[in-house]
Amino acid sequence: MARLPLIVQSERRKRIGLAMTIWLQMCIVASWFLVTLGAIHSLHTYRPRIRSYILDFYAKRDYVKRLVYASDETCIEQVRINRITIFKICEMLQTLGGLKSSRNMLVDEQVATFLHIISHHLKN
Structure with a gap:
């Protein structure tokens, strides 16, 4: 019975670590998407300076x-x-x-x- 809380705590830590890893990956993908979208948008709206x-x-x-x-x-x-x-x-x-x-x-x-x-x- 004394080992059961340790197993539960380690499982909980693993789940928190997994959730954090997934969250960070989602943030990286979202930031990459926004940067790419901004770069594409700037390519389409680029106007050369009027000389x-x-x-x-x-x-x-x-x-x-x-x-x-x-x-x-x-x-x-x-x-x-x-x-x-x-x-x-x-x-x-x-x-x-x-x-x-x-x-x-x-x-x-x-x-x-x-x-x-x-x-x-x-x-x-």
């Missing part, structure tokens, strides 16, 4: 150069501020305001576009 930004980047920079950097006369005519003031505004917005260049526009482009829109009462 038009890279091509338009230089055109945008030329536009800003014509607005701001060409001369003080064109700068005052287009954005109503001279070049030195625009440089100071850009520097202040970067250091104090925390304005950063985005993927699409540099800080001076953002400032020049804003000032051009405001000075000529244009829409974006």
